[in-house]
Amino acid sequence: MGESRARSAAGRDVATLLEALPYIRQFHGRTVVIKYGGAAMTEAHLREEFARDVVLLKYVGMNPIVVHGGGPDITRYMERLGLEVRFVEGLRVSDEQTVEIAKMVLVGKQNKDIVLRINRHGQPAVGLCGDDGLLFRVRKQLGPGGADIGFVGEIERVDTEVLNDIAENFIPVVASVGSDAEGRSYNINADAAAGAVAAALGAYKLVFLTDVEGWRADPDDPDSTISEATAAEVRARLPSVSGGMRPKLEACLRALEAGVESAHIIDGRVAHSLLLELFTDTGIGTKITLGREAQ
Ligand SMILES: Nc1ncnc2c1ncn2[C@@H]1O[C@H](COP(=O)(O)OP(=O)(O)O)[C@@H](O)[C@H]1O
């Protein structure tokens, strides 16, 4: 059999498969932004499973875009160097040295590790940060009450063309670092970056993989996990939410307000949690939608 006949036979196989699997067919061409959190990235076997699941999404015709963190790893390197680690409402206070470490850890280490694993599972990935292809335009973000929290960046603009071009042939893997018009580098919270990317792309879903089952009404009580919430409910509770959950909920709101259908906070420590969320009717973790505002 010549190469083109083999290819068209393969095409027919895929078409037959899609015909036979109407459930999967509905996801064809859908963009899913996946925030891969540092807290869920710690175990090697989970990193492998994550890469395999992302590749599977691409195989079934979805358009996965990975935005990753690596906060615990940044903290580890800062501690090794004897630097003070401080967070304000989930954002790391970042002096010049901190940004340098964040850049090395996120862009040099974590990003390349994710790219390599995805490549090895059969779909090529391309790693980039906000500077590559001028993906992000960033400005300095202030803390609560206008406090100076250093070189923490806020994304003003995402160049969707860069991501769409890459996504045609590769799986984009984005590290949350970028710079402003003067060329100063900033450390960007990865939840915020994922929210900005999902909003700009008008993604179908935004999924956060983290190290808790979902958003808890009481942060200390695992039985208080909220399975569904509307944007209005999130807004009402937001002032009392602290730690790493705060930038996630803010990012969910930003994405939903820009037209993303739903945002999900799920447990990345559970094997194949991404597939369980996307390909089961009930899903897992916390699902947030615009609710009645959408009508
Ligand atoms: N209401 C809440 N519900 C769930 N987790 C919460 C809540 N408030 C704070 N947290 C904390 O947020 C953490 C997840 O955020 P973070 O550590 O930044 O993870 P990631 O690396 O996935 O972004 C949880 O481990 C938990 O300690």
Ligand SMILES: CC(=O)N[C@@H](CCC(=O)OP(=O)(O)O)C(=O)O
């Ligand atoms: C400004 C800011 O908070 N930057 C984050 C970037 C990494 C990140 O967000 O990692 P996780 O998703 O694993 O938390 C930080 O330095 O930790």
